[in-house]
Amino acid sequence: MRSKRKKKNNLNKEVIVVVLITITLLVIIGISIKGNINNYIPNTVLDFISPIQRGINKIFTITSENVSGIINYRSNLKKIEELSKENEELKKKIIDIDLKRDELGSLGKLKKSLNYISEDYDKNYVSASVVSKNDGNWYTTFTISAGKKDGVIKDSIVICGEGLVGKVYEVSDNYSKAISLLNNKSAVSFEVLRKGEYTGVISQNISIDSSENFGGYLKGYLFDIKYEVVPGDIIITSGIGIYPKGIPLGEVEKVIEDKNNLLKYIKVKPYVNFKKVDKVLIIRPRIIE
Incomplete structure (x- = not known):
């Protein structure tokens, strides 16, 4: 009997201790929320419960930060998705504008090229795009x-x-299929603009x-070594052969004399950028009678 009573008393004491600790923790939490705990609890008790309070505060802080972080993450993720969508739409608009601008620029240049053809020449022409090219830079x-x-x-x-x-x-x-002036099979008769009798x-x-x-340069030779051609x-095209007269070819970069063979060569920088040709006009060849 005494043993049972003793056990029962011990159990009651344990329950009371647990209840007291629980109440104390609740009081600490409540006071911590409302104000400074130092104003309500003796220093001896503070020394005991301070680590517990710090742990509880840390748990609440971490939990609060995590919840806030999750909420902010979802909100920021939505904003990022919206900004990404707007960015893609702006990119498409910019590309469309650039394409239209390039197209207008190309058409303007092609229209200008018609001025190279003399009035008495048949100006029937076809506008086209370059769809493929040879391997290499030129x-x-x-x-x-x-x-x-x-x-x-x-x-x-x-x-x-x-x-x-x-x-x-x-x-x-x-x-x-076409060949450019840089092709070895191409040959064009030319004249010097400032002096038409200088030909080659x-x-x-x-x-x-x-x-x-x-x-990337054109090579040429003059029909007479006495022609005083200078850089x-x-x-321009001379009108001899299939090409009508007056189409620009380029500018003389350098004059090279071969006195042994009595020849004068020229190095010509072409007006056409042979690294990039997009839009072209095709006209019928000059009729050779």
């Missing part, structure tokens, strides 16, 4: 988006806003005994 051969159905024939002349590009050498129903031929097939680098002279 356009030597390329394909255009116009063919027999559009009125393109073999030897048709290809021009752009800057000047002469080349000529067509093969035609299918919807596409045509532009051809990449010319062999010049010189260490000069002709990458800066503008050369």
Whole structure:
């Protein structure tokens, strides 16, 4: 009997201790929320419960921060998605504007190129895009988006806003293949703008005994070594052969004399950017009688 009573008393004491601790913790939490705990509890008790209070405060702080972080994360994620969508829409608008601007610029240049053709020449022309090119940096051969159905024939002349590009050498129903002035198979008769009697031929097939680098440049020779051509002279098509007279070719960069063979060569910087040719006009070749 005494043993049972003793056990019961011990159990009651444990329950009372647990209840007291619980009440104390609740009081501490309440006081911590309302004000400074130092004003209500003795120092001896504070020394005991301070670590507990700090732990509880830390738990509440971490929990609060995590909940706030989750809420802010979802909110920020939504904002990021909205901004990303707006950014994509703006990109599309910018691309559309740039494409339209480039298209208008190209059309303006093509219209300008019609002025190169004399009034007495048939100006029937076809507008087309370059759809493919040869490997390498320079356009030597390329394909255009116009063919027999559009009125393109073999030897048709290809021009752009800057000047002469080349000529067509093969035609299918919807596409045509062309060579540029940089192609070894291309040859164009030219004259010097300031003095029409200074004439010659532009051809990449010319062999010049010189260490000069002709990458991206045109090579030519003059029919007479006495022609006083100088750097800066503008050369145009002379009207001999399939090309009508007056289409710009480029400017003389350098004059190279071969006194042993009594020849005078020229290095010409072309007006056409043969690294980038997009829009072109195709006109019929000049009729050779």
